Amino acid sequence: MSEKSTRIKPQFNLKTAFLYTLVGGLVVSALISVAAVLIGEMNEMIIKALATTFILVSHSLVILAFLAYDHANRIGEDLLPTVIVGSIFANIITATLGIWEIWDPLISYRAFGLYTLLIGVAFILTGLDKLRIADKLNRRLTQITTILLGLWTLLLIPWIFVEYDMLSSLYYRLVVALTILVATSFVLLLIFRWMARSTKAELRAPVAPKPELSTPSLGLIFAIGLIVGFAWIVGISAFFISAAQVQSY
Known part of the structure; x- marks a missing residue:
């Protein structure tokens, strides 16, 4: 029981971290979009910020999906899912x-x-x-x-x-x-x-x-x-x- 809890806890914390990252990215993206509308132009800085937010959110979604459905705790154990998640990050x-x-x-x-x-x-x-x-x-x-x-x-x-x-x-x-x-x-x-x-x-x-x-x-x-x-x-x-x-x- 203790060993199982030890394995699950780090995974839960990692999922929570990516979830917060996703939420934060969505909030930042919304704020940047609102700023662009109010300013009335899409300057280079705003475009870069939106592109960064898109990368962050899209990649975090994929990683979060892997972590959410990793019921057998194969990430970190099996080569393929570990390399995929590591490469995305x-x-x-x-x-x-x-x-x-x-x-x-x-x-x-x-x-x-x-x-x-x-x-x-x-x-x-x-x-x-x-x-x-x-x-x-x-x-x-x-x-x-x-x-x-x-x-x-x-x-x-x-x-x-x-x-x-x-x-x-x-x-x-x-x-x-x-x-x-x-x-x-x-x-x-x-x-x-x-x-x-x-x-x-x-x-x-x-x-x-x-x-x-x-x-x-x-x-x-x-x-x-x-x-x-x-x-x-x-x-x-x-x-x-x-x-x-x-x-x-």
């Missing part, structure tokens, strides 16, 4: 810094690209975790695929934050080569997993399920997955265009 900060030009707004845009990369990788790692079985070769291949995916993610970060023509053609070839290795390792994992389950009856026995995310949380994750998937398609296309342009130099 980080985007509040980086987007605000860009809106107020504390740093180049392009940095905020590039940071958003980093968040979509991390969330997409979290989706893949979650899928890899589902493929784990009590087989030595499976564990080895899962570890190798995870390591290769981590290296691939780190290798992509310079492309996100640096102008594409500042990177050599060797860099792009390394990314493509590592992509092939990741894909090959993943396919081998699927093949040998199927072979292990086909030859070892004990691996086909049902596994006790761990607490799952609630249906609303899964719906949010699905919606975010669609957005991130679209961003990945755009990013992959942009990467190959960049690589082709560098190769043509």
Whole structure:
């Protein structure tokens, strides 16, 4: 009983904090809008303030929805929802810094690209975790695929934050080569997993399920997955265009 209370209390406080943030953001947004109407113009300061409020409120709503429906306390336990919530919170900060030009707004845009990369990788790692079985070769291949995916993610970060023509053609070839290795390792994992389950009856026995995310949380994750998937398609296309342009130099 005591342990359960200890886990629930911090989550409740976090929900309350985001709720107050949401209410405060709505109040500030209303005050700014009233000021704009009374002044009779939408100057740059008011536009920036409204944009900041919109970012704050919209992001807080998504985070609050995750926290409200996290009945199994999976945030902080499971990789995917933790990365999603952390990335959304980080985007509040980086987007605000860009809106107020504390740093180049392009940095905020590039940071958003980093968040979509991390969330997409979290989706893949979650899928890899589902493929784990009590087989030595499976564990080895899962570890190798995870390591290769981590290296691939780190290798992509310079492309996100640096102008594409500042990177050599060797860099792009390394990314493509590592992509092939990741894909090959993943396919081998699927093949040998199927072979292990086909030859070892004990691996086909049902596994006790761990607490799952609630249906609303899964719906949010699905919606975010669609957005991130679209961003990945755009990013992959942009990467190959960049690589082709560098190769043509």
